[in-house]
Amino acid sequence: MAIEKPEYLLPDSVQALQKNSISESYSSLLTINDYAVNDELPTQAQNGSPKNSLSLKKKIVYFVLGSAFISSVVLMSRCLASKKSKALAKSDGPINVILMISDGFGPASETMARQFYQSTNRLPVSWKSPLDDILVGASRTQSSDSLITDSAAGATAFSCAMKSYNGAIGVDPSKNACGTLLEAAKLKGMFTGLVATSRITHATPGSFSAHVVNRDMEDLIAQYQIGNFSLGPVVDLMLGGGKCFFLPKSDPGSCRQDDRDLISEAKNKGFTSISSLEQLNSLDSNQKLPLMGLFSGSHMDYEIDRDPSQQPSLSSMADKAIKILSESSSKANTGFFLMIEGSRIDMAAHSNDPATHVREIIAYWDTVKLVRKFVDENPNTVVISVSDHETGGLSVAKQLGPEYPDYFWKPEALVNVKMSIEKISKKLLYFFTDNLNSNLDKKKEFVKTVVFAKWLEIHDFN
Numbered sequence: 001m002a003i004e005k006p007e008y009l010l011p012d013s014v015q016a017l018q019k020n021s022i023s024e025s026y027s028s029l030l031t032i033n034d035y036a037v038n039d040e041l042p043t044q045a046q047n048g049s050p051k052n053s054l055s056l057k058k059k060i061v062y063f064v065l066g067s068a069f070i071s072s073v074v075l076m077s078r079c080l081a082s083k084k085s086k087a088l089a090k091s092d093g094p095i096n097v098i099l100m101i102s103d104g105f106g107p108a109s110e111t112m113a114r115q116f117y118q119s120t121n122r123l124p125v126s127w128k129s130p131l132d133d134i135l136v137g138a139s140r141t142q143s144s145d146s147l148i149t150d151s152a153a154g155a156t157a158f159s160c161a162m163k164s165y166n167g168a169i170g171v172d173p174s175k176n177a178c179g180t181l182l183e184a185a186k187l188k189g190m191f192t193g194l195v196a197t198s199r200i201t202h203a204t205p206g207s208f209s210a211h212v213v214n215r216d217m218e219d220l221i222a223q224y225q226i227g228n229f230s231l232g233p234v235v236d237l238m239l240g241g242g243k244c245f246f247l248p249k250s251d252p253g254s255c256r257q258d259d260r261d262l263i264s265e266a267k268n269k270g271f272t273s274i275s276s277l278e279q280l281n282s283l284d285s286n287q288k289l290p291l292m293g294l295f296s297g298s299h300m301d302y303e304i305d306r307d308p309s310q311q312p313s314l315s316s317m318a319d320k321a322i323k324i325l326s327e328s329s330s331k332a333n334t335g336f337f338l339m340i341e342g343s344r345i346d347m348a349a350h351s352n353d354p355a356t357h358v359r360e361i362i363a364y365w366d367t368v369k370l371v372r373k374f375v376d377e378n379p380n381t382v383v384i385s386v387s388d389h390e391t392g393g394l395s396v397a398k399q400l401g402p403e404y405p406d407y408f409w410k411p412e413a414l415v416n417v418k419m420s421i422e423k424i425s426k427k428l429l430y431f432f433t434d435n436l437n438s439n440l441d442k443k444k445e446f447v448k449t450v451v452f453a454k455w456l457e458i459h460d461f462n
Contacts, residue, residue: 093335093380094190094329094333094334094335094380095335095380095381095382096325096326096329096335096336096337096338096378096380096381096382097181097185097335097336097337097338097381097382097383097384098322098337098338098340098371098374098375098381098382098383098384099158099181099337099338099339099340099383099384099386100339100340100341100342100364100367100368100371100383100384100385100386101155101158101204101339101340101341101342101385101386101387101388102341102342102345102361102364102385102386102387103151103198103204103341103342103343103344103345103346103387103388103389103391104151104345104346104347104349104350104387104388104389104390104391104392105342105345105346105349105361105364105387105390105391106387106389106390106391106394107390108390108394108395108396109345109349109357109361109390109394110129110131110132110361111396112354112357112358112394112396112411113129113357113358113361113362113365114127114128114129114132115396115409115411116358116411116414117129117358117362119411119412120411120412120415129365130365130368130369130372131365131368131385134368134372134383134385139386139387141154141157141387141388141389142163143157143163143164143165143166144163144164144165144173145165145166145173146165146166148389149166149388149389150166150167150203150215150389151202151203151204151215151346151388151389152166152167152168152169152203152206152207152215153165153166153167153168154203154204154388154389155169155203155204155205155206155207155208155388156168156169156170156171156178156207157388158181158207158208158386158388159178159180159181159182159207159208160172160178160179160180160181160207161181162178164178167213167214167215167216168207168213168215169203169206169207169210169211169212169213169214169215169217169221170206170207170208170209170210170211170212171211171212171213175213177211178211180207180208180209181208181337182194182208182209182234182235182337182339183231183234185335185336185337186231186234186235186236186337187231187234189332189334190329190334190335190336190337191236191237191289191325191328191329191332191334191335191336191337192234192235192236192237192325192336192337192338193235193236193237193238193239193321193324193325193336193337193338193339194208194209194225194235194237194238194239194240194338194339194341195237195238195239195240195314195317195318195321195338195339195340195341196239196240196241196340196341196343197240197241197299197300197314197341197342197343197344197360198240198241198242198299198300198341198343198344198347199218199240199241199242199244199245199298199299200222200225200238200239200240200241200242200294201218201221201222201225201242201245202215202218202242202299202343203215204339204341204343204388205238205240205339205341206218206221206224206225208339209221209224209225209234209235210224210225211224211229212224218242218245218255219245219256219257219258221245222242222245222246222256222262223260223262225238226246226262226265226266226269226271226292227269228265233269233270233290235290236289236290236291236325236328237289237290237291237292237321237324237325237338238291238292238293238294239280239291239293239295239312239317239320239321240293240294240295240300240317240343241294241295241296241297241298241299241300242294242296242297242298242299243263243275243294243295243296243297244256244297244298245262246261246262246263246266246294247261247262247263248260248261253297255297255298263292263294266290266292269290270290271290271291271292272287272288272290272291272292273292273293273294274291274292274293274294275293275294275295276295277295277309277310277311277312279293280293280295280312280316280317280320283320283324285323285324285326285327286327287324289324289328291324293317295311295312296311299343299344299347300344302344302347302348302356302359302360302420302422302423303344303356303359303360303362303363304355304356304359304417304418304419304420305419305420305422305423313363313366314340314342314363314364314366314367315363315366315367315369315370318338318340318367318370318371319370321338321340322338322370322371322374325338326374326378335380340367340371342360342361342363342364342367344360345357345360345361345364345391346391347422348360348420349390349391349392349394350391350392351420351421351422352392352421353420353421353422354394354414355414355417355420356417356420356421356422357392357394358414368385371383396409397409416456416457417455417456417457418454418455418456418457419455424451424455424456428447428451431443431446448461
């Protein structure tokens with residue numbers, strides 16, 4: 001795809017100067033090591049140059065990040081202009097950017113979900129999903145060290161506009177910090193947000209809000225997210241799972257390795273902290289920022305397992321985030337940047353669980369519809385929906401014999417599935433643990449009469 005270079009982009013010589021500045025200054029501004037985050041600037045930076053020199057460096061970095069961010073928005077806007085030119089032409093206010101990421105979601109997954117929804121709802125074969133209308137191309141997802149990327153390298157490519165190694169969270173292949181879109185937006189004066197159905201410290205949201213050398217360092221990612229590093233708080237709103245990484249290890253619900261209570265630390269930094277659906281629903285668009293909502297200890301429940309009276313959906317979190325960020329940015333006459341991830345599309349594919357996978361995709365579609373409606377009403381908003389990679393090697397339909405095209409495709413088999421493989425596995429484990437002394441026939445009978453017949457609604461065991 002060819003993109004016309006906007007006339008108002010900086011000359012190549014100035015861009016080269018900015019590139020050198022960011023490579024030299026930004027890596028020192030955000031010191032990264034394997035096991036710790038420095039609250040203060042690096043000792044070398046403190047002692048090796050006068051205070052005003054360091055201040056100048058920081059200003060250069062802020063300018064570079066802000067310029068890079070606006071340039072990227074302009075380029076994305078130009079890409080979408082062929083379809084939305086009239087709407088975009090009407091906008092002369094601050095720009096909002098909503099980046100949506102469908103984790104682990106490839107073309108076969110979109111095909112399966114589309115055909116499932118179309119056939120089970122008796123829609124015309126020409127029916128299109130909310131994503132079909134805005135499809136403009138594809139991306140090459142290879143990471144810097146592997147043909148197959150993981151979510152960390154994939155998200156870092158989106159957030160930092162560079163390829164990095166599998167496991168990298170906001171760092172380049174040399175493990176130096178790279179400035180992210182979210183940070184650039186914040187330094188430009190915009191409001192920022194993250195919404196995910198995974199732990200908020202997981203690979204994708206982490207890659208926009210932290211700089212660590214390995215995705216498993218979620219203790220450290222949580223510290224970044226509440227502003228415990230040299231840039232201070234850069235995330236105004238966080239909604240998702242992963243409360244366990246914000247609780248001290250003395251708490252039964254914690255998964256941290258230390259006794260830091262990050263929820264208390266966040267409150268001391270001005271965050272409002274919520275943890276229930278009721279609290280989320282009680283918020284209005286005038287909610288003060290920063291805001292942190294953690295609705296589960298680890299990942300949020302799959303859509304197929306979610307109790308709508310206990311946990312919010314992806315679309316409801318996105319809706320609340322957009323309303324709050326939109327109101328705050330409108331009052332400040334600035335824009336906002338929001339990353340929304342359909343995190344668990346990927347996890348269902350890892351489990352080879354098609355019934356759960358397809359429902360996660362439909363939940364993502366619901367969020368896409370909501371976001372598109374907001375964009376239609378606010379044409380100064382750019383929306384990008386992209387996947388980081390495919391997961392599971394999904395194939396749709398099976399050819400039964402040599403005669404073409406005799407394909408076996410029965411989407412109705414997924415309709416009556418009651419719960420995810422993840423939840424079934426836990427229940428099976430509990431059953432077998434409670435019935436250690438039971439004979440094999442009793443266990444087989446439980447699988448046939450409960451797992452197959454009730455939870456999966458499979459009655460023909462042949």
